[in-house]
Amino acid sequence: MHLATYLGLLHTSLTTLADAFREVGRGHGEEPDVRHTCQVLAARVDRQAEALAPVVERYGEHREEEPERLHATGLDTTRGGPVGLLRDLQDLYTLASLTDITWTVVGQAAQGLRDRDLIAVVASGEQDTARQLTWLRTRIKQAAPQALIAAR
């Protein structure tokens, strides 16, 4: 069953995303709202990963060979300046979007398997991911004009 593989991908992308939020929060300490919100969101992603862990374990015995390129690349460093902030937020957006669609994929399989526990974990995970994307979109929309037009 390939679900186990996907659960592994989801779990990895969640931990990658949490680390990326923390990294961006750290790297943009001069933007207090970014720093604080990234910390809050990272803690929530941690909780999602924790909630998923028992499910990963349950299906883990049926693990197939992992297909190629099923890995989210994280953020090692952050960039400076207004345009750098924009780019880093976009990287977070990309990672969160990958997580988002992976929840969808796993949720579909959970329906097919009638796995109530997993359905519940997915529902709450999807809600949280929507919240991340909403905030990122809001902050990116706010930052873009100033960064691209007026910043030096």
Next chain:
Amino acid sequence: MADRIADIWGARTPHAKDAPWPVRVDLHLDRGLAESDVDRWVQSACVLCSNGCGCDIAVRDGRVVGVRGRASDVVNHGRLGPKGLYGSWQWNGSDRLTRPLVRRGGVLVEADWDTAMDLVVRRSRELLDEVGPLSHGFYTSGQLFLEEYYTLGVIGKAGLGTPHMDGNTRLCTATAAAALKESFGSDGQPGSYSDVESCDAIFLFGHNMAETQTVLWARVLDRLHGPDRPVVVAVDPRRTKVAEAAVESGGVHLAPLPGTNQALMNGLVRELIAHDWVDHGYVAAHTLGYDDLAATVEPYTPEHVAGICRVDPDELRRAARIFGTSGRVLSTVLQGFYQSHQATAASCQVNNLHLLRGLIGRPGCGVLQMNGQPTAQNTREAGANGDLPGFRNWDNPEHVRELAELWNVDPLTIPHWAPPTHAMQLWRYAEQGSIRFLWISATNPAVSLPELPRIRDVLAKDDLFVVVQDGFRTETAEHADVVLPAALWGEKQGTFTNVNRTVHLSEKAVEPPGEARSDLDIFLDYARRMDFRDRDGQPLVTWSDPEGAFEAWKECSRGRLCDYTGLSYDKLRGGSGIPWPCDDEHPEGSDRLYADGVFPTHPDVCEDYGHDLLTGGTTSPERYKAQRPDGRAFLKAAEYAPPPEQPDEEYPFVCTTGRTVYHFHTRTKTGRSRQLRRAAPEPWVELSARDAAALGVTEGDLVRVESRRGRVEAPARVGRGRDGVVFVPFHYGYWDTGGDRHARAANELTATEWDPVSKQPLFKIAAVRVTRIGGGTRPAPAPTTTASAPHDPAGVPATAGEDDVREDVAPTGPPTPPPVPDRTPTVPHPASKG
């Protein structure tokens, strides 16, 4: 005669529930003058807090010589507070800016208006050519007039086309506006001061009303001294007069640890739900989000909350029971919530308590999301802050089109790709150098913004052109490239609106000093010199005086909740202030909103599509519409999250900043009033008795308070606050110190952090350490009449003034409150489900 320094709230006029509040006319005149010496009385309203008390200015020989409350005004029934009595006019003629100043060779030198305005316009044009409108920022006030804000809003949003406009209202009432928008769809106070007369219980959430709105507190005291008195519940870390009244009335004083309000509120909401003190019919018909709210608050048991907030769980239960079982509850909210962590979320929970019980829109059942400044409501209405004029929604293309049509400009001129820039972001852009032109009017950010060391650095930047427009040479003016001398209250004409939507006309009583000009005239002059044009090449700003601006604003407000079309200067003369909405069908205005439980949440009318309370992420128009709010209010929920800065071993205390009754803002006026200055001459640091003992500090000892950002040194008042909390008044800057040691202003300590939704800075939760640095020779200069009273009164002289106020009790009958419309004007009704 009365001493209104010692007796802050004046003589009691007790009355029973549902009986009108009696009149008491307060009068204060310059020494040696009697009423017969006054040449003219000029109608106005007081601008030294947010209450909006109607008053008459006494003029003799072209000078203001006193002030008298207006008996006929629905706001104050003749009363005035100590600031209004003593601080309204004594600054007149002392230390005023009388000529423009321009920076030459590093120093400010006097210049004429042409020279000063030429400099401003030249820099403005250069930057527009080089970068465009995003290089311009405007930071204004909560103390100008409506006409001035609207004119500034049009200049910024349609003339220049910059989104970078905000007011210091961001520091004072942004959360009030945000909480009203999130819950009810639009800014606009649901309740009224007249709810005080009819309530059975009053809840004050982070609102030291006794000091911040003394006349309203006098109104509460008159109920508390009468028969069938209401029960008071106070949420405040200090033992304020409000907290004392709570205990005396059989209510509750909850003193949560600063930064934990959201946990406390979730606990109160949960208790209401757990005991089923819920009007399920009202909730089903008039709200959205009950299930989500109930699920969110479920973990917040009294014991769990007690652990977070460090309050007694039984006291929390008792407070919830009072809310859940009293017939009519009035709630008020202010800076203890607005300037603290999760400000919007916690303030929304106050709205939720009322919605759950259906206590809204009826006598005695008000929610008053208060303001801090007298004209804050107008900044919010007129679009000189982070909102579009007339409570319009930046994310609603139809609303933007309406404005474009009204102003006859291309809709793309009006920035609406995101909400208008909030003040903290505006300063960040200035710090980063993308805003290079910053026009500051009628506010003093060098004292009032958080983290002052940083603000001074920003103001000092070589590539930031700073214009400061003020009546005094403030701490901020010292950093300016151009200083424009402005006329103040009593020297110019205009209208302003208080917390409960009551509009007053303030007439010009005397000439401004020297060459000072009204703020309106300065903005109009800038518009003329910049030659802002509309689509057809006609001047963009079509008015030239206050009344013209007011008439233009009326058109902008037409059909919106803040409808002014039924008002005029003439109508505002002679009687009482009138609360909006006021249109042809409601010519006497509206005392309360939402009597029928229908709210302005329809997607076509709402001011905002809302936010995620935890992150501030904005709800998309599509998602908002999919909820089909159709006139129902939102029960917005959020979990408690720990504040960004908490006490630790290195900085073990929480520092909370705030006001004292005798001063306003940065004391530019009140610090120049003899009586007020004597009552609270210098800053102090308030410690709890136990904390002081542990630190080896006794009354009057000099202490140093340090945060990660800066320090304050002042004498200690061993006071009556909760342990672990240090209080520092925020009024005291440096204009009257002569020195440049920056160790006086409370904002040396505060952090650059803000609420995710309202973007209001967190002034109330800086982590600090306290060190004794020397013995004192006398008690701290903190008033004894208020929350700063000493723990041990022995040896501390009582704060007192002189017998110089006449109080005339019940010379006339009380004014009649305005009517309450059955349906809120301009709010669309959902199609009746037949």
